Amino acid sequence: MTNIVPQSPNSNRDTWVALETYCRKLASAGNELYIVAGVLGQGGSGSNGGTTKTLAEGKIVVPESLWKVIVILPVGDNDIERIDSGTRVIAIKIPNRQSIKSNWGEYRLSVNELEDLTGYDFLSNVSTSLQKQLESRVDKGETY
Numbered sequence: 001m002t003n004i005v006p007q008s009p010n011s012n013r014d015t016w017v018a019l020e021t022y023c024r025k026l027a028s029a030g031n032e033l034y035i036v037a038g039v040l041g042q043g044g045s046g047s048n049g050g051t052t053k054t055l056a057e058g059k060i061v062v063p064e065s066l067w068k069v070i071v072i073l074p075v076g077d078n079d080i081e082r083i084d085s086g087t088r089v090i091a092i093k094i095p096n097r098q099s100i101k102s103n104w105g106e107y108r109l110s111v112n113e114l115e116d117l118t119g120y121d122f123l124s125n126v127s128t129s130l131q132k133q134l135e136s137r138v139d140k141g142e143t144y
């Protein structure tokens with residue numbers, strides 16, 4: 001149970017599924033995807049309503065939101081060298097609550113914003129100048 005977190009049913013069954021389905025579609029179309037995922041904050045809502053901060057007598061934290069950074073490349077070799085300013089990078093942060101939009105695209109943000117929120121340095125194997133370009137953008141590509 002080290003790689004699962006409590007997630008609101010609507011967020012999990014609707015918004016996240018749509019994103020995962022879209023990622024599978026990209027992979028089936030000849031792409032490879034690098035995906036990093038994690039959680040942020042504390043306090044989400046489940047089917048019981050209200051806000052829950054912990055489960056199992058405080059042993060499990062209910063996150064406030066869940067995020068992903070997705071790098072999309074055509075299938076190939078030497079992936080780091082193939083990342084350039086045109087590479088599509090999707091960053092999202094989706095609230096962990098029942099009242100949620102089903103279109104995951106509504107929750108896109110820049111990698112920079114996610115770095116500020118999480119304290120992580122994403123895409124750190126890419127050059128600093130390229131990170132500056134890729135991380136300041138908010139993805140506007142198709143979502144399904």
Ligand code: MN
Binds near residue numbers: 115121122124131135
């Ligand atoms: Mn970075």
